[in-house]
Amino acid sequence: MGTSWLLVVVIALFGAIVGSFLNVVIYRLPRGMSIRQPARSFCPHCRSSIHWSHNVPIVGWLRLRGRCNTCGTPIAARYPLVEAVTAVTCLFVWDRFFVARPIDTPATLAAQLPLLIAAFGLFASLIASAVIDIETYTVDIRVCIFAMILGVLAFATAGLPSDDLAPSATIVGAPLPPMLCLIGAAMGLTWLATWFIVSRLFPATHSEHDATSSTEETVEAESVVESTPEGTEQRAAPPTRLMHTAILALLLIVIAHAAWLIFASDRPADLPLQADAIRSILVCGLMFFLLILAGLVPREVDDEVYEEIVQNRSQARTVAAREAAWLAPALVVGIILLVWLRRADFLGFTWHEALDKLAIFVPASSHVAGALSAVGAMIWAAAIGWTVRILGTFAFGKEAYGTGDIYLMAAIGACAGIWNCFFGFFAAALLALLGTFVLMFRKRSRAIPFGPWLALGSLCALPAESWLLRFFRPTGEMLWSLMCGKTF
Ligand SMILES: [Zn+2]
Secondary structure (H helix, E strand, O other): OOOOHHHHHHHHHHHHHHHHHHHHHHHHHHHOOOOOOOOOOEOOOOOOEOOHHHOOOOHHHHHOOOEOOOOOOEOOOHHHHHHHHHHHHHHHHHHHHHHOOOOOOHHHHHHHHHHHHHHHHHHHHHHHHHHHHHHHOEEEHHHHHHHHHHHHHHHHHHOOOOOOOOHHHOOOOOOOOHHHHHHHHHHHHHHHHHHHHHHHHOOOOOOOOEEEOOOOOOOOHHHHHHHOOOOOOOOOOOOOHHHHHHHHHHHHHHHHHHHHHHHHOOOOOOOOOOHHHHHHHHHHHHHHHHHHHHHOOOOOHHHHHHHHHHHHHHHHHHHHHHHHHHHHHHHHHHHHHHHHHHHOOOOOOOHHHHHHHHHHHOOOHHHHHHHHHHHHHHHHHHHHHHHHHHHHHHHHOOOOOOHHHHHHHHHHHHHHOHHHHHHHHHHHHHHHHHHHHHHOOOOOOOOOOHHHHHHHHHHHHHHHHHHHHHHHHHHHHHHHHHHOOOOO
């Protein structure tokens, strides 16, 4: 199946427009403003609404030369950057789904469509979260919950892949074994019940929208608003010639990426590496470079966050212990269920055996199983995050891993599956280490919170997942059959 140029152009434009909307989300959510009102975008400085012709993604900023048309205040380079990044990401996701591994039959294409939409939604949420995290050190839970719901709906619509579809044909397939999903769902429900009961018994417990990333409750939404009241908005740096060239270069990258996808299927392997692998490395490398650039821009909020970490240091272990107590009921339920399923010899069920049993009781069991696999992946992803947080905090005696990062991992698990989340987490840790190392050589640089690295890790795991799964499958299967109590 060749890649139609019209389709590629539509996807690039779609990405840029989504990026434009993400800019609204990035500006308004941390300031406690409504996404819907006002409907028109406005200049943050003089509040005059922006004419539609100047609101065209990327090109609008270039045409205005990076300044407001009414008052001449510099418009942050973040706007065209986010638009270009979203366009490249959408092209990349499309590439992974339909170009890098061509799917012939329209039926498989239709089956993949909900998962493609979930992946678009996930990476849009991750881009918004990453930029908010860089600017305020917070993760907005609402963005993560949007992605989680989208993921569960998408997998419910797609259902489980049928037998005749090879696992390698699905990009985010490879679900966890059904019984692990069941245990995950039970643990999630127990956690929700614990939360519900405790919040009823002690209504004073906080329920704010923002979870912190890498720091505990440091910069809440209100304090961001306080520090930047209307009119005294922190001014963007005036646009320089270099900035213009950089944005223009990014626009060219978007166009080049689209062009490559159009011609990709015509000449697949005229390079030593596979062409799609080169595209993946280039896109992930570009995103890494942009994150490093973001690390070179110092912000006032940095010192506040550092002070908060030092201040909270004495209570860090207490907080971790309290959270462990919160999770204890869910953990107990999980262990009891695991032991029981193992005893009753249910643990080793494959999805298709489970589906056959389920079909007797549940109508549309494939869709129910699809939803269950997404919920299971979501809960296990969050469980990995909580484990890292609690163990890390006990080990280092200071907050090791933000609660916002756990929500991000849950969103990744729901939309892209547990393996993307798993490999993405390790990729993120490696990239963050590399990034910190690179930034060490610049004096005015600062630490980048973990959220953006997690987003980049998930993006990198997308092309690498099937390869890594093939590599680790024998070990995984051996561990699994040991867990199920089977011998070879
Ligand atoms: Zn203005």
